Amino acid sequence: MRVIDISRLAAGAVIAHRSRSLLTSLGIAVGIAAVVLLTSIGEGVHRFVLQEFSQFGTNIIAVTPGKTETFGISGAQISNVRPLSLDDSAALGRLEHVVAVMPVVQGNAQVEFDGRTRRTMILGVGSELPQVWSMDVSAGHFLPPDDQRAARAFVVLGAKVRSELFGDRNPLGQRLRVGGDRYRVIGVMEAKGQFLGFDLDDAVYVPAGKALGLFNRESLMEIDLVYRAGSSVDTVHAGIERILRARHGSDDFTVTTQQQMLDILGSVLDVLTFAVAALGGISLFVGGVGVLTIMTIAVRERRAEVGLLRAIGARRSQVLRLFLFESLLLSAAGGLAGLALGLGLAVAIKAFAPSLPVHPSLEYAFLAELLAVVIGLVAGVLPARHAARLQPLDALRAE
Amino acid sequence: MIATDVLTYAAGSVLGYRARTLLTLLAMGIGVASVVMLTALGEGARRFVTGEFQSLGTHLLIVLPGRSETTGGPPPLLGETPRDLTLDDALAIERSRAVRRIAPIAVGSAGVSYREREREVMVIGSTAAFLDVRRLKMASGRFFSTSDPRRASPVCVLGAKLKHELFGAGPAIGRWVRVGDRRFRVVGTLASEGRSIGLDLEDIVIVPVAAAQALFDSYSLFRVLVEARSDEAIPRARRDILRIIRQRHEGEDDVTVITQDAVVATFDKIFRALTLTVAGIASISLAVAGILIMNVMLVAVSQRTTEVGLLKALGASSGAIMRVFLAEAAILSLVGAAAGVAVGYAAIRFVDQAYPLLPLSTPLWAVASAVLVAMTTGLLFGVLPARRAAKLDPVAALAGR
Numbered sequence: 001m002r003v004i005d006i007s008r009l010a011a012g013a014v015i016a017h018r019s020r021s022l023l024t025s026l027g028i029a030v031g032i033a034a035v036v037l038l039t040s041i042g043e044g045v046h047r048f049v050l051q052e053f054s055q056f057g058t059n060i061i062a063v064t065p066g067k068t069e070t071f072g073i074s075g076a077q078i079s080n081v082r083p084l085s086l087d088d089s090a091a092l093g094r095l096e097h098v099v100a101v102m103p104v105v106q107g108n109a110q111v112e113f114d115g116r117t118r119r120t121m122i123l124g125v126g127s128e129l130p131q132v133w134s135m136d137v138s139a140g141h142f143l144p145p146d147d148q149r150a151a152r153a154f155v156v157l158g159a160k161v162r163s164e165l166f167g168d169r170n171p172l173g174q175r176l177r178v179g180g181d182r183y184r185v186i187g188v189m190e191a192k193g194q195f196l197g198f199d200l201d202d203a204v205y206v207p208a209g210k211a212l213g214l215f216n217r218e219s220l221m222e223i224d225l226v227y228r229a230g231s232s233v234d235t236v237h238a239g240i241e242r243i244l245r246a247r248h249g250s251d252d253f254t255v256t257t258q259q260q261m262l263d264i265l266g267s268v269l270d271v272l273t274f275a276v277a278a279l280g281g282i283s284l285f286v287g288g289v290g291v292l293t294i295m296t297i298a299v300r301e302r303r304a305e306v307g308l309l310r311a312i313g314a315r316r317s318q319v320l321r322l323f324l325f326e327s328l329l330l331s332a333a334g335g336l337a338g339l340a341l342g343l344g345l346a347v348a349i350k351a352f353a354p355s356l357p358v359h360p361s362l363e364y365a366f367l368a369e370l371l372a373v374v375i376g377l378v379a380g381v382l383p384a385r386h387a388a389r390l391q392p393l394d395a396l397r398a399e
Numbered sequence: 400m401i402a403t404d405v406l407t408y409a410a411g412s413v414l415g416y417r418a419r420t421l422l423t424l425l426a427m428g429i430g431v432a433s434v435v436m437l438t439a440l441g442e443g444a445r446r447f448v449t450g451e452f453q454s455l456g457t458h459l460l461i462v463l464p465g466r467s468e469t470t471g472g473p474p475p476l477l478g479e480t481p482r483d484l485t486l487d488d489a490l491a492i493e494r495s496r497a498v499r500r501i502a503p504i505a506v507g508s509a510g511v512s513y514r515e516r517e518r519e520v521m522v523i524g525s526t527a528a529f530l531d532v533r534r535l536k537m538a539s540g541r542f543f544s545t546s547d548p549r550r551a552s553p554v555c556v557l558g559a560k561l562k563h564e565l566f567g568a569g570p571a572i573g574r575w576v577r578v579g580d581r582r583f584r585v586v587g588t589l590a591s592e593g594r595s596i597g598l599d600l601e602d603i604v605i606v607p608v609a610a611a612q613a614l615f616d617s618y619s620l621f622r623v624l625v626e627a628r629s630d631e632a633i634p635r636a637r638r639d640i641l642r643i644i645r646q647r648h649e650g651e652d653d654v655t656v657i658t659q660d661a662v663v664a665t666f667d668k669i670f671r672a673l674t675l676t677v678a679g680i681a682s683i684s685l686a687v688a689g690i691l692i693m694n695v696m697l698v699a700v701s702q703r704t705t706e707v708g709l710l711k712a713l714g715a716s717s718g719a720i721m722r723v724f725l726a727e728a729a730i731l732s733l734v735g736a737a738a739g740v741a742v743g744y745a746a747i748r749f750v751d752q753a754y755p756l757l758p759l760s761t762p763l764w765a766v767a768s769a770v771l772v773a774m775t776t777g778l779l780f781g782v783l784p785a786r787r788a789a790k791l792d793p794v795a796a797l798a799g800r
Contacts, residue, residue, distance in 0.1 A: 023694040027687045034683050066508040066519065107479030108465030110651065119466045119653065179481035202467065215479035217617065252510075252519065279677065282433045283684040286426045290691040293422040297698050300418075 006318065010326040013298070024294045025334030028375070031284030032338025032368050033345065038280040039364040040346040042273030044357035049269060052195060053262060057134045059099075060258040061233075063092070063223040063240060083219030086148045086209060088247060089126070092225055095239045101225040102126035103148065103208040107215045109179035111204055113165045120161055121203040122178060124211020132226050140172045140187030143207055151207030155183035159191035160201035178206060179214050233257050277364070281371075287334070288375040295327045295383035306387050307395025316388040323384035324377065331376025335369045342368075405719070409726035412699070419695055420731065426691045427735025427777070428742060430684040431769045435743030437681045438765035441674025443757045448670060450758070452663045456532050458499075458627040459659035460636055462492070462644075464619065466655045480653055483619035486548060486608060488647055492625060495639035497632040502529040502624040503548070503608050507615040509579035511604050513565040520561055521603045522578060524611020532624045535600070538562075540572040540587030543607055551609035555583035559591035560601035578604060579614050633658055678765060682772055688735070689776030696728055696784035707788050708796025717789040724785035725778060732777025736770045 014021045065084045086103055093101040105124035110117050127145040130136055143154055155178060162171055171185045183206060192200040212218065227236045237255055244253050299306075306319055346360045413420050464484040489503035505524035510517050527545040529535070535542075543554050555578065562571050571585045583606060591601065612618055627636040637656050644654050700707070707720055743761065751759050 019697060020694055023690055023697070027690045027694075030683060030687050030690070034680065038680065105479070107481075108467065108653075109481050110653070121467065214481050216481075216483075217479060250510075276680075279437070279680045280683070282429065282681055283687045286429050286684040286687040286691070289422055289426040289429065290687065290694065293419055293426070293691060294694060294698075296418050296422065297695075301702075 006322050006325055010322055010329055013302070013326055014329050017298075020294060021330060024290055024330050025337060027287035027290040028284070028331045028334025028372055029287075029338035029341060031280070031287040032335045032372050033342035034280035034283045035277055035368045035371075036339060036342025036360070036365055037345050038276045039273055039368075040342070040358050040360040041356070042269075042276045043361040043364065044359035046266070046269040046273060047359050048357035049265060050262060053265060054258070055134065055195075056258070057132070057226060058258050058262070059226050059229055060132065061225050061227065061236060061240065062256045062258075063225070063244070064221070064254045064256070065219060066252065066254060084223060084253060085218065085220065086212075088244060089148075089208075089220065089223045091243055091247060092223060092240060095225075095236070095243060097227045097231040097236050097239070099226045099228050100128035100131045101223060102128045102132045103220045104222040104224055105208050105211040105215065105217070106221055107211065109214065111161060111165065111176060111178050113174065113176035116165050118161060118164050120158075122211060122214065123203050123205050124208035124214075125205050126208055128226075129205065132224050135192060136190050137187040138190040140185070142187055143205065144186075146207060148207060148209035151209045153181065153183045153210060154186045154207070156187040156189060156205040157185060158189050158201040158203040158205075160199060161204055162188045178204060181210075181214065183210075233259055284371065284375065288331075288379045291327055291331055291376060291379040292382065294330070295323065295380055296386075298326070299323060299383045299387040302387075303390060303395045306390050307392050307397075310390070310392035311396060319390075320384045320388040323387050324380045327380025327384070328373060328376040331372045331379070332369075335372025338372070339365055339369055405722050405726050408723055409730055412703070413727055413730050416699070419698075423688075423691055423695050423731050424735040424738055426688040427685075427732055427773055428739035430682070430688045431736045431739025431773050432743040432746070433681045433684060433739075434678055434769040434772075435740055435761050435766055436746050437677045438674055438769075439743070439747045439759045439761040441670060441677055442762050442765070443759040445667065445670035445674065446758045446760070447756075448666050449663050452659060452666065454534065455659060456534055456624070456626060458630055458633055458636075459532070460625040460627060460633065460640065461657045461659070462489075462623040462625060462640055463655045463657065464621075464653065466653055479619070482648055482651070482653060483617075484623065484644075484654060485618050485620065486612070488644060489620060489623045490548065491643050491647055492623065492640050495636060495643065497627055497636035497639055499626045499628045500528045500532060501626070502526055502532040503620050504529070504622045504624060505608055505611040505615070505617070505619070506621045507611065507617075509614065511561065511565065511576055511578050513574065513576045516565050518561060518564050518602075520558075522611055522614065523603055523605045524608040524614075525605060526608055529605065529624075532626050536590040538588045538590040540585070542587055542605075548607070549609050550607070551613050552607050553581065553583045553610065554586045554607065556587045556589060556605040557585055558589050558601045558603040558605075561604060562588045576604075578606065581610070581614055583610070633660070674765075678769075682769070685769070685772050685776055688773070689732070689780040692728055692731055692777050693780035693784060695731070696724060696781055697787070699727070700724065700784045700788040703788075704791060704796045707791050708793045708798075711791070711793035712797060720791075721785045721789040724788050725781050728777050728781025728785070729774065732773050732781075733770075735777075736773035739773070740766055740770065 063084065089101055089103040092098065102125055107122045107124075108119060109122045110119050125143070126148065127143045130142050137156065138159070140156070142156055144152070146152055155176065157165075157171060165171070165176065166174070171188060174185050175182055176185060177183070189201070189205070194200070206214075208220065212220075225240075227233070237257060240255050241251075245251060309319060343360050343365065346358050349356055349358045462484065464480045486503055489501055492498060493501045502525050507522050508519060509522050510519050512518075523529075526548045527543055530537075530542040538559060540556075542556055543552065546552070555576065557565070557571060565571070565576065566574070571588055574585050575582050576585060577583075589600065606614070608620075625636060625640060627633045637658065640656055641652065641654070645652055710720060747759050747761060750757070
């Protein structure tokens with residue numbers, strides 16, 4: 001028998017039992033659709049989160065006080081015996097490959113203008129913020145490059161604070177109070193939206209030196225620096241460690257590169273996507289059991305046919321191939337239908353609920369179809385072998 | 400046909416086709432077992448997390464310095480504020496009648512050294528009440544005594560891991576360690592708590608709050624833990640705290656008060672939603688198993704056409720035929736579901752023994768709904784084949800056409 005004959009015979013059998021074949025394929029299709037849709041959502045979340053994190057640029061390195069290995073808030077950020085100082089920040093700025101460096105102090109205080117008040121996040125930063133965090137002003141200027149120790153009392157408002165305090169009025173040049181001290185507004189930041197639940201627009205930016213005074217502390221919470229694109233992270237990392245070790249006399253700081261963060265996040269999200277895919281895979285597995293059941297029934301029903309084939313000279317391997325091909329056909333067709341269904345649902349979700357991050361991944365779709373084919377083969381092996389082992393005489397007599 | 404006849408007949412045909420029956424049961428069993436196991440996992444995680452939060456203490460309120468205006472947003476986690484939350488504020492809160500006790504907390508990090516060994520750890524400054532509010536247990540020695548919280552006595556309590564790192568198996572009580580640039584005498588060590596959310600209480604040193612303030616040269620507190628007198632007193636305690644702080648801070652509302660119940664409730668909600676989602680995804684496989692039952696029943700009807708014809712010729716009504724096939728579908732799905740529940744529970748027990756930390760338990764609603772969904776899909780998908788059987792014309796069926 002040629003391949004074309006086998007496929008014609010198998011296809012004939014599939015088409016002859018129309019409703020049965022349809023239902024079997026439907027089982028596989030539902031499983032594949034679940035896998036495709038779930039991985040689309042997983043991939044979408046993956047991209048969304050990575051995008052959220054890399055919106056500040058990818059060449060960032062953060063230096064925090066205290067030696068910790070975890071990413072949580074460490075006690076050292078609040079107070080410690082060996083603070084990171086403004087001088088440390090300035091020293092890091094002289095490092096080779098470093099483009100910009102910026103001290104960060106964060107806190108919470110009341111901002112007041114013309115009788116309106118709002119409690120908001122106060123970020124004490126340097127003039128390099130637009131470059132370091134890839135943010136831009138929508139009006140006016142950002143803080144000028146003053147010496148942090150004698151910085152002028154200028155403030156730049158986040159978009160939300162601006163609209164809450166000033167409404168439609170022009171805030172530029174106005175004087176407002178931040179935690180009791182008077183500041184002059186010189187700029188307004190572009191709206192940036194939410195970042196992991198934190199509203200980035202609900203903040204005001206003042207010089208770090210001023211913020212240290214406001215909160216009555218000496219230690220910075222973080223130093224962020226950007227290195228030149230293309231230069232090696234490891235060189236910069238080593239440079240930072242060398243300088244700070246020389247200045248502090250010990251390893252009392254933690255250096256976190258954006259790349260490290262992204263890598264760790266990426267691997268966590270990959271595991272998540274895989275786990276979700278595995279959940280969908282349960283349905284696929286049940287669908288595979290369905291193929292196995294139906295093929296077992298088919299072999300039993302068509303014993304006489306097998307006997308006849310064998311009697312007129314078909315070899316065992318040919319009978320085996322015949323049934324294998326039939327189960328393959330069932331699952332592959334189901335897989336294709338499932339792909340269409342899953343991708344269709346993903347596209348529909350994207351169209352009707354654009355806020356949900358859904359990203360159909362061709363890679364996973366291809367893998368899912370491959371999986372369907374493999375399931376078809378595995379589920380077909382047992383019944384097909386059973387058919388191939390039938391004795392022609394017994395099989396014929398079964399009628 | 401009476402009900403028992405229908406059942407015996409259906410059971411007979413289920414038993415008659417052993418391979419196909421087993422496979423169908425397998426499919427249904429996998430679906431139900433996965434629902435049972437996954438809800439157990441989700442429920443276990445939920446209990447674990449809420450249990451962790453509850454173990455932080457009872458009737459707990461947490462006062463943080465700083466407040467953000469956006470409601471529903473996250474609280475200012477490491478907020479510095481122009482006006483510190485001070486020890487005096489904390490002691491003023493204790494005067495409220497709804498409050499049983501308070502534990503002010505100042506944190507920072509510093510190197511702790513004993514002889515040649517040094518380790519950088521989190522330093523917590525608090526008062527004697529910390530032990531009771533957080534319900535910590537001592538492994539040896541005592542916690543510092545309830546003297547004036549403003550006195551910076553040079554005593555400290557070590558976390559279990561820190562004690563081990565500095566002293567190994569040797570005794571620590573009575574030894575002097577250096578924290579930052581000050582010397583403290585070890586008066587006690589904490590029992591190993593194993594795990595705790597938020598703070599790793601293994602690798603810390605606890606000193607009197609005044610000593611921590613001197614060490615870090617800062618008067619601001621990181622948190623104040625407040626234990627209310629009872630569950631009913633929590634709202635009053637909250638109001639009192641806000642009022643007292645407003646009075647002390649010149650009319651400014653610059654603290655955030657979180658109740659432990661609110662935190663627990665939030666996590667509870669998140670984990671419930673997660674469990675439901677996972678169970679929902681797993682129950683897609685129940686639908687697939689239902690499709691298989693329909694398929695198998697369709698095959699059964701077409702194979703047993705003559706049998707149906709004979710039954711009808713003997714006087715069985717269409718209703719009776721329908722009931723026979725429906726009973727067969729019901730048996731398949733019910734036995735499959737029962738097998739799935741059994742396998743699921745066995746797996747849960749196994750995991751429970753392997754990882755006793757995770758309190759696995761399937762909620763009854765999950766088992767009930769899994770079995771119910773299995774039954775419903777089985778019957779629902781059984782209707783079409785059963786109707787086809789019932790509609791067969793006896794003469795044509797007997798003739799094999």
